[in-house]
Amino acid sequence: MEADPAAWTADVPQILEALARPELRAFYLAAAALAARRPGAFPVGPVLTALAALTLRRTLPAGQPRSSAALFADQAAFHLLDIVWHTGADLAGDLPAVLDHLHALAELPTRPATARQRRDRRRRGAGL
Secondary structure, eight states: OOSOHHHHHTTHHHHHHHOOSHHHHHHHHHHHHHHTTSTTOOTTOSHHHHHHHHHHHHHSOOSSSOOHHHHHHHHHHHHHHHHHHHHTOOOGGGHHHHHHHHHHHHHHHHSOOOHHHHHHHHHHHTTO
16 A cells, blocks of 8 residues: 555545455555555545445444454544545535534443443452
8 A cells, every 4th residue: 555555545435345344344444544645545535435434334333342343444534534624625415424423422431321331340340
């Protein structure tokens, strides 16, 4: 990817289709996100790739512990959205879905713990 970022990022949907497993798609998107600031990367812009990362992430199970696919999909989505916003690319009609996803992520850590979650934490802390 380092030698020719344009070749790796020119047709993201085709590459994702060829990578059948969610883990491979997430790893590819994370690697593509790292190449995003290189000259020539994403000849058609980073928006489609950022949306692909968000779409993949939404298909993966939520909760703890997160899978490596979820971690890499999150990494790719956040990095690519940062690039989208810094380049001024337009998310157009996809902006509400992006914001919904980000709000949902922000809501999870602010939700009060259930009685069961508090009990489980106490047990882990006591070494049970």
